[in-house]
Amino acid sequence: MKVNLKVWRQKNNKAQGALKDYAVDGVNPDMSFLEMIDVLNEQLISKNEEPVAFDHDCREGICGMCSMYINGRAHGPLHGTTTCQLYMRHFKDGETIYVEPWRSKAFPVVKDLTVDRSAFDRIIAAGGYVGVNTGQAQDANTIPVEKENAEKAMDAAACIGCGACVAACPNSSAMLFVSAKISHLALFPQGQPERKRRAINMVDQMDEEGFGNCTNIGACEAECPKEIKLTNIARMNRDYLTATLIEE
Amino acid sequence: MAQSALFKSSIGKKFLMGLTGLFLISFLVIHAAINSMIWFNDGGETFKKWGSFMGTNPIIRAMELVLVAGFIIHIVDGLLLWKQNRDARPVKYAYSNPPAKSKWYSRSMGLLGTLLLIFLVIHSAHFWIPNRMQQGLTDWHNEINLYGRMLEVFKNPLVVAIYVFGCISLFWHLLHGFKSAFQSLGVNHTKYNQTIEYAGIAFSVVIPLLFALMPISIYFGLVN
Numbered sequence: 001m002k003v004n005l006k007v008w009r010q011k012n013n014k015a016q017g018a019l020k021d022y023a024v025d026g027v028n029p030d031m032s033f034l035e036m037i038d039v040l041n042e043q044l045i046s047k048n049e050e051p052v053a054f055d056h057d058c059r060e061g062i063c064g065m066c067s068m069y070i071n072g073r074a075h076g077p078l079h080g081t082t083t084c085q086l087y088m089r090h091f092k093d094g095e096t097i098y099v100e101p102w103r104s105k106a107f108p109v110v111k112d113l114t115v116d117r118s119a120f121d122r123i124i125a126a127g128g129y130v131g132v133n134t135g136q137a138q139d140a141n142t143i144p145v146e147k148e149n150a151e152k153a154m155d156a157a158a159c160i161g162c163g164a165c166v167a168a169c170p171n172s173s174a175m176l177f178v179s180a181k182i183s184h185l186a187l188f189p190q191g192q193p194e195r196k197r198r199a200i201n202m203v204d205q206m207d208e209e210g211f212g213n214c215t216n217i218g219a220c221e222a223e224c225p226k227e228i229k230l231t232n233i234a235r236m237n238r239d240y241l242t243a244t245l246i247e248e
Numbered sequence: 249m250a251q252s253a254l255f256k257s258s259i260g261k262k263f264l265m266g267l268t269g270l271f272l273i274s275f276l277v278i279h280a281a282i283n284s285m286i287w288f289n290d291g292g293e294t295f296k297k298w299g300s301f302m303g304t305n306p307i308i309r310a311m312e313l314v315l316v317a318g319f320i321i322h323i324v325d326g327l328l329l330w331k332q333n334r335d336a337r338p339v340k341y342a343y344s345n346p347p348a349k350s351k352w353y354s355r356s357m358g359l360l361g362t363l364l365l366i367f368l369v370i371h372s373a374h375f376w377i378p379n380r381m382q383q384g385l386t387d388w389h390n391e392i393n394l395y396g397r398m399l400e401v402f403k404n405p406l407v408v409a410i411y412v413f414g415c416i417s418l419f420w421h422l423l424h425g426f427k428s429a430f431q432s433l434g435v436n437h438t439k440y441n442q443t444i445e446y447a448g449i450a451f452s453v454v455i456p457l458l459f460a461l462m463p464i465s466i467y468f469g470l471v472n
C-alpha cells in the first residue's frame with residue numbers, strides 16, 4: 001500500500017518547523033507505524049536527505065518512547081495502544097496521514113518528532129519513590145496488602161510515562177501521569193509515611209514545569225495506552241487537598 | 249509538613265472552581281424555586297412576597313455579598329485557568345481529531361462561561377441592578393415592581409430569545425460543571441459516581457428548562 005505523509009520537520013529547538021509532504025510506497029499492511037517511518041528514512045538516506053528523527057526503544061508498548069501525534073490523535077486512531085503497536089492495516093491505501101510531535105510548553109521539541117520529556121523525570125525525582133529500603137522481593141509478603149489495593153496500585157503502576165495524556169489534553173495537563181505515580185505508592189503500606197509530602201512535592205514540581213491545569217475533560221483517559229483511570233486524579237486531588245488544608 | 253501555596257497550585261484552582269461552582273449551583277436552586285412562583289397565576293402575590301423577602305432580609309442580603317464574591321472568584325479563577333492552559337501549548341497541532349469520549353462542551357467551558365457572563369450582565373441589568381439602585385443603601389423596602397417589570401421585559405421576542413440562549417449555555421455549562429466539581433474536590437468513588445452522574449444530568453436539564461420556560465410563558469401570555 002501507499003501512504004502520503006505530512007511530517008513535522010524541525011532542525012532543532014530554536015529553528016522554525018513545518019509540515020513536509022512525503023509519499024511512501026510499498027508499505028506492507030502488517031508493518032507497524034514505526035517500521036513504516038523506518039522505510040521512509042531508508043528512502044531519505046538513499047537520497048542523501050536528513051532522516052526523520054523520532055523516539056523509540058522497545059517497540060512492544062512498554063517503554064513509552066514512541067511519541068507521535070498521528071492524524072490528530074496521540075499514538076494514532078486506536079484505543080489503548082502506543083505508536084509501535086499501531087499497524088498500517090488500520091489506514092486506507094493512499095491515505096494522507098499527519099505526523100506531529102507532542103505539543104506542550106513543558107515538552108519542547110528537540111528535533112522533528114522527538115520532544116524533551118525530562119519534565120516527567122523531575123516530577124518523579126520530586127517524590128515518586130519510597131525513601132527507605134523496603135527489602136527484597138520476598139519481604140513484600142511480610143506486610144499484608146489488601147487485594148483491592150494491590151489491583152488498583154498495579155493498574156496505576158502500568159503507566160509508562162509516555163506523555164500521551166499531556167499531548168491529548170487540550171490544556172496540556174500532566175495530571176493523569178502524576179496521579180498514576182502518586183496513586184501506585186499511595187495504595188501501599190510502604191507508601192504511607194511519605195504520602196502527603198509526596199503529593200505536595202510532585203504537584204508543585206508539575207506546576208513548575210509549565211503543564212496546564214486539569215479541567216476534567218477526560219481526553220487523557222481516552223488516549224492513555226495503559227488505560228489509566230481518572231479516579232487516580234481524584235485520589236491525587238484528595239491527597240493534595242488534605243495535605244495542604246488539613247494536615248498540620 | 250512541606251507547605252504548598254494552595255491557591256496558586258493547579259489543584260487549588262480546580263478546588264476553588266469546584267467549590268464556588270457548587271455554591272452557585274445552590275443559588276440556582278433557590279433562584280429557580282422563587283421565580284417559579286410566577287406560575288401560581290395569582291397576580292404575582294406569592295412571587296412578590298418571597299422576592300421582597302430575598303431583597304430585604306438582612307441575612308439574605310449578607311449572603312448576597314458572599315454570592316457576588318462566589319461569582320467573582322469563579323469568573324476570575326476561570327479566566328486564569330483559561331489563560332494558563334492556553335499558554336501551556338504555545339504551538340498548536342496542525343490537525344486535531346479529539347477522541348469521542350472527551351465532550352465538546354467539556355472542552356468549551358471557557359466559551360460557555362463567557363456566553364454566561366454576557367448573559368449575566370444583561371440579566372442583572374434588567375432586574376437586580378435597577379432594584380438595588382432604587383433601594384440604595386438604606387431604603388430597602390423601596391423596591392421596584394419586579395413582577396411587573398418581568399411581564400414588560402419579556403414582551404420583546406429578542407429578549408426572550410437571548411434568555412433562552414442563555415439557558416441553553418447554562419445547560420451545557422452545568423452538564424460538565426456539576427460532576428466535574430465533585431471530581432475536583434476528590435469525590436470519585438464507584439459507590440457515588442452513578443448518582444452524581446445522573447443527578448448532574450437531571451439538574452442540568454431541569455434548572456435551565458425552568459428558567460427558559462419563564463420568559464417563554466410570559467411572552468405567550470400564560471402568566472397573569
Ligand code: SF4
Binds near residue numbers: 159163225226
Ligand atoms: S498516564 Fe497513560 S498517557 Fe499518561 S504518561 Fe502514563 S501511560 Fe502515558
Ligand code: FES
Binds near residue numbers: 066
Ligand atoms: S517504542 Fe516502546 S512503547 Fe513504543
